[in-house]
Each structure stands twice: as C-alpha cells, then as structure tokens.
Amino acid sequence: MTRTLFTGGTVVSTTGSLRTDVLVVDEAVAAVGNLSQLATTMDVDVVDVSGCLLLPGGVDVHTHLDSGLNGPKTADDFESGTIAAAAGGTTTLVDFAAQVPGLGLMDSLAAHADKARGKAVVDYGFHMCVSDLYDGAMADFADVVASGVTSFKVFMAYRGTLMLDDGQLFDVLRRAGSLGAQVCVHAENGDVIDRLAADLVAAGTTGPRGHLLSRPPKTEVEAVRRAIAIADMASAPIYLVHVSTAGAVEAVAAARRNGGAVAAETCTHYLTLDPEMYEARALRAARWCSRRRCAARSTATRSGTGWGSVTSASSARITARTALPTRNATARTTSGRSRTVVPAWSTGSRCCTGRGSRPAGWVSSGSSSSPRRPRRSSSACTRARA
Numbered sequence: 602m603t604r605t606l607f608t609g610g611t612v613v614s615t616t617g618s619l620r621t622d623v624l625v626v627d628e629a630v631a632a633v634g635n636l637s638q639l640a641t642t643m644d645v646d647v648v649d650v651s652g653c654l655l656l657p658g659g660v661d662v663h664t665h666l667d668s669g670l671n672g673p674k675t676a677d678d679f680e681s682g683t684i685a686a687a688a689g690g691t692t693t694l695v696d697f698a699a700q701v702p703g704l705g706l707m708d709s710l711a712a713h714a715d716k717a718r719g720k721a722v723v724d725y726g727f728h729m730c731v732s733d734l735y736d737g738a739m740a741d742f743a744d745v746v747a748s749g750v751t752s753f754k755v756f757m758a759y760r761g762t763l764m765l766d767d768g769q770l771f772d773v774l775r776r777a778g779s780l781g782a783q784v785c786v787h788a789e790n791g792d793v794i795d796r797l798a799a800d801l802v803a804a805g806t807t808g809p810r811g812h813l814l815s816r817p818p819k820t821e822v823e824a825v826r827r828a829i830a831i832a833d834m835a836s837a838p839i840y841l842v843h844v845s846t847a848g849a850v851e852a853v854a855a856a857r858r859n860g861g862a863v864a865a866e867t868c869t870h871y872l873t874l875d876p877e878m879y880e881a882r883a884l885r886a887a888r889w890c891s892r893r894r895c896a897a898r899s900t901a902t903r904s905g906t907g908w909g910s911v912t913s914a915s916s917a918r919i920t921a922r923t924a925l926p927t928r929n930a931t932a933r934t935t936s937g938r939s940r941t942v943v944p945a946w947s948t949g950s951r952c953c954t955g956r957g958s959r960p961a962g963w964v965s966s967g968s969s970s971s972p973r974r975p976r977r978s979s980s981a982c983t984r985a986r987a
Contacts, residue, residue, distance in 0.1 A: 603627055606639055609651035623655055630657070658692025658723075663842060663866060663915035667716040670699045670730070671762050676920040679720040686723055693724040697754055700732045706741045710750060728752045728785055731773055732763045739776050752783045754842070757824050758791030771831050778837025785840045788824035788849070789816065822848035829856045829863055838862035843917045845871045854910040866913040 607623045612633060622636040624645070640647050666682040668675050677685070679696075686694055698713035700706060710729055717725060729750050731738070742753070755773055756763040765773065770786070777784045798815040801807070806814065825841055829852060832839035844850055844865045856863040 604631075604643065604645040606636060606645045606647045607650050607655060608637060608640075608647060609649050610653045610655040612655045614657070618654075656690060659686075659690050661686060661691045661694040661916050661918070662913055663868075663917045664694045664696045665917075665919040666694075666696050667713075668697065668699055668919070670697065670919075671759055677918070679717040679725070680722070682918065682920075683721045683723045683725070691723065693726075695726045695728060695752075697730050698727045698750075699730045702733070705735065706731070706738060707744050707748070710745060710748065726750070728754045730754045730763075731765070732756065734765070734769055734772065739772065742776050742782070743780060746780045746782050751781065752785055752840070753777050754785040754787070756787040756791070757828065758787060758789040758794060760791055760795065763787075764791050767827070767831060770828070771835050774832050774835035774837040774839065778835060783838050783840050784832075785842050786828045787843070788821060788828045788841055790820045790824045793820050818846040818848055821846050822852065825849040826852045829853070829861060832863070833861060838864070841865040843868050843871075843915070844911065850911060857910050863910075864912045865910065866915050867911050868915055868917045870916075872914065 603626070605625045607625070609620070610623070611618050611620050612623060621634055623630060624632040624636050624639065639645055664682065664686075665675055667678040675682075683694065686692075696713070696717070698710050701709045701712055704712065706729060710727065713727065727750050729745050729752070731753050732755075745753070753773060755765050755770055757770065758764055774784050794815055797817075797820075798811070801811045801815055821844070825844065825848075828839060828841065833856075839862065841849070841853060841863070842865075844853065844867050850865070850867075853863055853865040
C-alpha cells in the first residue's frame with residue numbers, strides 16, 4: 602500500500618476552494634482535511650505543495666489517438682497524446698477504437714488496445730466505433746460489452762466510409778440499449794454537407810473557411826433532432842458528441858425535459874475560440890479547425906437556452922501534422938499540431954478502463970473528488986497494464 606500526503610496546497614473542488622491536505626492511498630483520494638498529524642503516525646510520503654492548486658484529475662471522454670479514422674493517421678500516439686493530457690491535468694481519457702476495414706468488432710478493439718499497451722501514462726478506456734454492420738456484428742456487440750467496453754459510436758456523416766443510415770442507426774441503438782450500453786452519435790446531415798462542399802469546391806471556395814460554410818448550423822440541428830427521435834423509437838439512451846450549435850443544445854434540453862435518456866457533450870475549443878480564426882492565414886487557421894463543425898459556433902453554444910443540459914466537455918482531440926498531402930479542405934479539414942488541452946470534466950461515460958504506466962513520482966488523484974475509482978475491466982484486451 603502506497604500513501605502520499607499532500608500538504609499546504611489549495612484544494613479546488615466542485616463546491617469551492619480550501620487550503621487543506623489530501624491523502625492519496627494507492628492512487629485514490631482517501632481523505633481531505635487537516636491531516637498533518639498523519640506524518641508522524643503512519644508510513645506516508647509527505648509532499649509539500651504550498652502555493653499550488655490541487656485539483657481532481659480531469660477526464661477527457663473523447664479522444665482519437667494513433668488513429669487513421671477516415672483520414673491521415675493522427676500525429677499523436679498513446680505516448681505523446683497521454684503525456685500532453687497529463688501536462689494539462691487530464692488523468693483519464695476515453696479513446697475511440699475504430700472498426701478496421703475487414704475486421705470484426707472484437708478484433709478491431711484488440712488491435713487498438715495493442716496500440717496503447719506500454720505507452721499510455723494516464724488511465725484510459727475505449728468507445729467502440731461501428732462503421733460496418735457485417736453479418737454477425739449485432740451478436741458481437743455482446744462480446745464487446747462483456748469485455749468492458751460499454752459504449753459504441755456511430756456516424757451520421759461521411760457516406761461510403763463511416764456513415765450508417767437511419768435504419769442501421771436504429772438497429773445499433775436498439776441492440777446496444779438491450780445490453781445496457783450507450784451509443785455515442787456524431788450527428789450531422791452528411792449528405793447535405795457533401796453537396797454543399799461540392800458546390801463550394803466548384804466555386805473555388807476551399808480551405809478552412811470553406812469547411813465552415815459547408816456546415817451551416819442546421820446540418821447539425823436537424824441531425825441531432827433526428828438522432829434523438831430514432832433513439833426514442835429504439836427505447837435506448839443516446840449521447841451526442843461535440844455539440845456545437847444553440848439549436849442542437851436546445852433540442853437536447855427539450856428531450857431531457859420530456860424524460861428522454863439523452864446526454865450531450867461540447868468541446869473546449871467551441872467554448873474558447875471565435876469566428877475571427879477563419880480570417881487568419883489559411884495554414885494557421887487550419888491548425889485550430891475541428892474536423893467537424895467549426896469553433897466559430899462557440900458563442901451560439903454558450904448562449905443556448907439549454908446550456909445546462911450539456912453534461913460534459915471534451916477535447917475531441919484529433920491531431921495531424923501540418924505537412925499533409927493536398928486534399929479537399931472544404932469537405933474535411935483536419936486539426937493541426939499537438940497542443941495541451943484544457944482539462945475536460947465529465948459526469949461520466951461508462952467504459953472500460955486501462956492502466957497507464959506513469960513516470961516515476963507520478964501520483965493520480967483519481968477522476969473525481971470522491972475516493973471512488975473507475976470500474977476496471979476484466980478483459981485482457983482492455984485492461985492493458987504496461
């Protein structure tokens with residue numbers, strides 16, 4: 602048993618801040634208060650953090666590390682990506698395991714878990730992406746859930762690569778719901794976006810601003826409303842990822858007021874960046890541009906009447922090197938260089954959790970202000986202890 606006592610710091614929690622001590626036992630917060638006497642009564646390592654803030658470890662529930670999901674492979678792998686997370690105060694992340702073309706769900710999950718094993722320096726879990734409903738896929742959902750991964754992801758955009766149609770979305774929601782699992786939905790009207798993007802390219806409008814123009818707010822709002830309705834018909838819970846428009850936030854709020862099992866996240870860049878970024882030099886702007894909707898929606902997102910219904914904030918981290926092959930920047934603009942993200946706080950997306958191999962001296966305070974730790978998976982492919 603390892604005990605570490607942090608003394609003299611200012612503890613910041615959901616209820617305020619207080620100069621006090623924190624005892625960590627085996628990486629979990631065991632006690633908070635005036636604990637200085639413990640230094641003389643038990644075997645404990647004392648760390649003086651006077652002048653520092655002590656915060657619970659952040660949880661980022663939406664990342665893409667070492668992934669080639671629908672584009673170039675990300676610049677970050679599980680080593681560099683989790684080091685950046687730790688530097689920003691994020692001690693747990695939930696990454697998306699892409700379904701590999703030609704492989705089933707369990708084999709794809711195992712392949713992604715192998716990328717993290719021995720590299721991650723923070724705790725991690727997985728969501729399972731579903732882009733191909735091959736024969737037997739629905740039966741494999743049970744194996745995925747039994748392995749400890751209790752959340753799936755589907756796309757309503759990117760026809761021909763990732764997109765599922767409405768009937769398939771219904772099937773996934775119904776099957777996952779029957780297993781007690783949750784479905785994360787990328788909600789955009791992909792077919793409309795593809796047509797708008799083609800029109801913009803034909804008119805010579807490309808680059809980051811073209812990405813913005815090809816995705817007017819209604820392409821998200823319509824898809825969010827449709828996804829919520831399909832989930833209701835499937836009697837299944839739904840989690841809307843990277844919501845970025847006031848209309849989408851209001852649709853989520855309305856569904857929750859009516860008793861719907863609907864949750865939604867927004868992203869740190871939607872809350873911090875402004876439309877002026879699209880007027881900047883193209884390369885500089887591209888470095889900050891989301892693959893999905895632009896950060897220019899941040900003002901609308903914050904001012905939505907249903908803002909309190911958004912249950913988490915994530916990074917939706919997906920990075921690419923700036924020296925990329927030329928491609929259609931209107932239809933799909935990737936993010937750029939790696940950056941330390943603002944710690945993303947979450948009410949909790951159920952998932953399996955792997956153990957990171959922390960550098961010497963690293964101490965995790967857990968994912969919340971309580972001593973409880975995330976549920977561990979018994980699956981060999983998802984525990985991934987280095």
